[in-house]
Amino acid sequence: MNAKSHSASGAVSHGISVEAAQWASVVKQAVRSVIGDPSGAPIALHEPEFGEAERRYVDDCVTSGWVSSVGSYVDRFEAMLREMTGAAGAVAVVNGTAALHVCLRLVGVQAGDEVLVPSLTFIATANAVAYQGAIPHFVDSDPERLAVDPVKLSAHLARVGVRKPDGLYNRETGRRVAALMVMHVFGLPADMDALQAVADDFGIPLVEDAAESLGSTYKGRDCGTFGRIAGLSFNGNKIATTGGGGAILTMDSDLAARAKHLTTTARVPAGWDFVHDEIGYNYRMPNLNAALGCAQMERVPGFVEEKRRLAENYRRAFADTGVQVLWEPSDATSNYWLNTIFLPDRESRDAVLTATNDAGFMTRPCWTPMHRLPMFADCPRDDLSVVEDAVARIVNLPSSPKLARI
Numbered sequence: 001m002n003a004k005s006h007s008a009s010g011a012v013s014h015g016i017s018v019e020a021a022q023w024a025s026v027v028k029q030a031v032r033s034v035i036g037d038p039s040g041a042p043i044a045l046h047e048p049e050f051g052e053a054e055r056r057y058v059d060d061c062v063t064s065g066w067v068s069s070v071g072s073y074v075d076r077f078e079a080m081l082r083e084m085t086g087a088a089g090a091v092a093v094v095n096g097t098a099a100l101h102v103c104l105r106l107v108g109v110q111a112g113d114e115v116l117v118p119s120l121t122f123i124a125t126a127n128a129v130a131y132q133g134a135i136p137h138f139v140d141s142d143p144e145r146l147a148v149d150p151v152k153l154s155a156h157l158a159r160v161g162v163r164k165p166d167g168l169y170n171r172e173t174g175r176r177v178a179a180l181m182v183m184h185v186f187g188l189p190a191d192m193d194a195l196q197a198v199a200d201d202f203g204i205p206l207v208e209d210a211a212e213s214l215g216s217t218y219k220g221r222d223c224g225t226f227g228r229i230a231g232l233s234f235n236g237n238k239i240a241t242t243g244g245g246g247a248i249l250t251m252d253s254d255l256a257a258r259a260k261h262l263t264t265t266a267r268v269p270a271g272w273d274f275v276h277d278e279i280g281y282n283y284r285m286p287n288l289n290a291a292l293g294c295a296q297m298e299r300v301p302g303f304v305e306e307k308r309r310l311a312e313n314y315r316r317a318f319a320d321t322g323v324q325v326l327w328e329p330s331d332a333t334s335n336y337w338l339n340t341i342f343l344p345d346r347e348s349r350d351a352v353l354t355a356t357n358d359a360g361f362m363t364r365p366c367w368t369p370m371h372r373l374p375m376f377a378d379c380p381r382d383d384l385s386v387v388e389d390a391v392a393r394i395v396n397l398p399s400s401p402k403l404a405r406i
């Protein structure tokens with residue numbers, strides 16, 4: 001079946017068109033052929049996986065008594081992150097949103113500034129901008145990769161940007177444009193060379209939201225090591241989890257030291273005196289969470305391998321169906337955090353969501369784009385037609401690593 005093979009007659013059965021019902025049945029069948037039927041509970045969108053090491057490290061942490069803000073698992077977790085990604089510095093924090101907030105502060109974003117942000121992202125990206133007192137300025141996505149479109153961004157900045165001695169300004173709002181945030185959507189790497197070139201062209205720092213892309217690479221280099229600084233998430237639904245948690249990565253050791261200082265209340269060594277030299281945050285990751293994280297980090301390469309195999313299985317199952325699968329470009333490898341398909345339109349998307357969830361496969365639509373949310377509705381933005389089109393047609397499929405073992 002493909003988009004052209006059936007009539008657009010608009011015949012309706014059970015409240016949806018025949019065509020939408022056909023797409024629903026095609027997707028349900030393809031998903032079933034890859035991950036089997038649910039036995040009892042529905043098949044989750046993304047489930048964490050724990051083993052013996054997780055139990056042992058957490059037990060050891062509890063036994064030691066060092067469950068809170070001090071302990072060796074935090075150091076070990078940070079070292080494992082550096083080793084895996086090649087980052088010069090890694091700082092473990094309470095969650096991915098907090099990581100992004102501190103990243104923005106560290107690159108010099110101030111209250112009243114604007115930050116260029118994709119509209120197609122999870123709420124945390126835009127919230128982090130607001131926490132810093134800044135205003136998100138939404139930009140469109142590349143239809144192939146779903147991340148910020150460098151060509152469209154460059155044209156937009158050429159139109160609305162004005163260069164002044166202290167930086168780039170938005171000629172329409174009069175506000176400084178202080179940074180560009182880029183997010184690797186569903187684990188698929190953005191076109192980092194092109195985006196870095198735009199950031200350099202306009203003299204703004206690039207911040208990576210790598211929350212979904214641990215283990216993904218662009219031109220052989222790990223996501224989270226591009227731009228000036230990056231935020232990662234270790235929430236329960238991400239590729240590896242610390243329960244809740246996040247990390248800041250950077251190739252700049254001085255910036256990493258600043259990140260550590262700011263996220264640990266900005267306390268300076270002064271014997272037993274409490275001396276803090278600026279307003280910092282209590283954003284550190286508890287040792288108990290880091291213990292779980294150390295065990296999870298040992299498994300990340302295995303998770304990524306399984307998730308890539310699962311993605312390949314989905315790709316084959318959808319090959320002749322006319323359903324488009326989000327697939328990595330030749331310059332990148334994706335961790336396939338969430339497998340993603342595109343339906344022809346919103347109606348078939350909705351029919352697919354209903355049919356698959358009714359059958360016990362937990363699928364979900366894309367996020368509401370940021371510029372459609374009430375608190376961000378009045379923010380500055382470029383044309384967002386690619387985002388509008390994509391969010392109406394995307395469905396995410398169950399993507400737990402264990403589904404590759406069926």
Ligand SMILES: *Cc1c(COP(=O)(O)O)cnc(C)c1O
Nearest residue numbers: 095096097122124125211233235
């Ligand atoms: C998960 C996620 C975050 C951070 O989320 P936390 O729940 O705060 O750890 C940030 N950005 C994106 C795109 C995410 O998917």
